[in-house]
Every structure is written in structure tokens, then in C-alpha cells.
Amino acid sequence: MEYTLIEHKKRKLMKLSLLDWCVASILALKTATNVELGKELDVSPVAVDKSIEYMTKIGVIEDRCLTNIWYDTLSGKTTQSTTNVKKITEAICLEIEKISGSACQVTKEREESLLKWLRMGFSGKQMQAVLYHKAWDWKDNRDMAQYIRFSTLFETGKFKKYVGEANDFFTDWGRKNRGMQFPVQSLYANSI
Numbered sequence: 001m002e003y004t005l006i007e008h009k010k011r012k013l014m015k016l017s018l019l020d021w022c023v024a025s026i027l028a029l030k031t032a033t034n035v036e037l038g039k040e041l042d043v044s045p046v047a048v049d050k051s052i053e054y055m056t057k058i059g060v061i062e063d064r065c066l067t068n069i070w071y072d073t074l075s076g077k078t079t080q081s082t083t084n085v086k087k088i089t090e091a092i093c094l095e096i097e098k099i100s101g102s103a104c105q106v107t108k109e110r111e112e113s114l115l116k117w118l119r120m121g122f123s124g125k126q127m128q129a130v131l132y133h134k135a136w137d138w139k140d141n142r143d144m145a146q147y148i149r150f151s152t153l154f155e156t157g158k159f160k161k162y163v164g165e166a167n168d169f170f171t172d173w174g175r176k177n178r179g180m181q182f183p184v185q186s187l188y189a190n191s192i
Contacts, residue, residue: 016055019043023051058121085115088124092131093150098188099135100148113155126163127154133166135187 016024022041034045034052041048089111093104114127130153138144153162173182 020051020055023048024055085111089114092127095131096150104150110150117159122163129166129170130162132184133169139187
């Protein structure tokens with residue numbers, strides 16, 4: 001079977017293995033169970049499970065369907081992914097404004113910055129988690145609170161490190177505060 005939906009350069013850019021690429025390509029074209037995918041690709045359903053689990057973790061797949069931005073990337077379309085990046089950028093900038101009390105305009109450069117991270121496999125949820133974690137971490141420190149801005153969080157090489165820190169923070173938060181929702185409102189400038 002020949003898969004032409006995605007070029008290998010794009011596959012490597014998105015850090016997908018050949019198996020991930022094949023699974024994503026099939027799911028982009030049709031709905032299939034893990035057993036059907038395994039038979040079609042001549043691999044075990046367990047390998048398909050691991051591939052789907054990994055791609056769900058990095059935001060390529062949600063509920064066994066490709067997320068819009070990844071479908072567009074895989075299929076070569078750009079209109080929907082541009083819309084998604086714009087929505088993610090707007091949401092992030094709005095949250096930065098609420099948290100810092102300073103203006104954060106949506107710009108082409110900011111959209112391109114987030115698109116770069118999305119193409120590397122990071123999700124909008126991870127970006128939001130970084131923002132909330134750093135706001136929580138820095139809110140009581142006047143020296144650091146000034147750095148709750150787009151350029152510090154998303155336009156530096158530290159973003160990957162911030163994602164790891166946020167993942168650890170929210171995993172720990174979940175363990176300590178079972179059933180409680182993270183108090184996002186307490187991060188907003190007008191509530192402090």
C-alpha cells in the first residue's frame with residue numbers, strides 16, 4: 001500500500017515515526033479499529049495502540065481522529081490550520097492580558113511562533129499550561145512577574161523546558177488536589 005498523504009520531510013518535522021505516519025495517514029482517510037489498522041500495516045494491534053497513544057499525547061489525534069491542524073498539515077491544506085493557529089494565538093494573548101494586566105496583541109510573528117511549536121508536536125493545551133504554570137510560579141515575585149509575556153514564554157528556546165515544568169506541576173497539582181479544578185481566575189491581575 002502506498003501512502004502519499006504526507007511527505008517524509010513533513011513526517012520528520014512533526015517527529016512522527018514511520019508507523020505513526022502510516023496510522024495517521026489511514027485515520028485521515030477513514031475510520032478503522034486498531035485490529036484493522038494492524039492488519040493493513042502488518043503490525044500488532046499493541047503497536048497501533050502505542051502509536052495512537054503517542055499521537056494523542058502530542059496532539060496529532062484526538063478521539064481517534066486527526067486534529068484539524070494536523071489533518072491540514074498531513075493533507076497539505078493550510079486554511080484550517082491557519083484559522084486554528086489564529087484562534088490559539090488569540091486565546092493565549094487574551095490570557096496573557098488577563099494575567100499580566102498588559103496588552104498583548106495578536107501579530108503575524110506571534111502566530112508564526114506558535115505555529116512553529118505546533119509543527120514540532122506541542123499542543124495548544126501545552127501552551128496554555130506553560131502560561132498558567134509560569135503565572136502561578138511567578139505571580140508573587142515582582143522581579144519575575146514582569147516576564148509573564150508572550151516573548152518570554154513562547155519566543156525563546158526555553159519553551160520546551162517550560163512544557164516539562166508545567167507537565168510536572170500539573171501532574172503534582174492533580175495528585176494533591178483530587179477533583180479540584182486549577183484556580184485560573186486567581187491568576188488574573190484584577191483578582192490579585
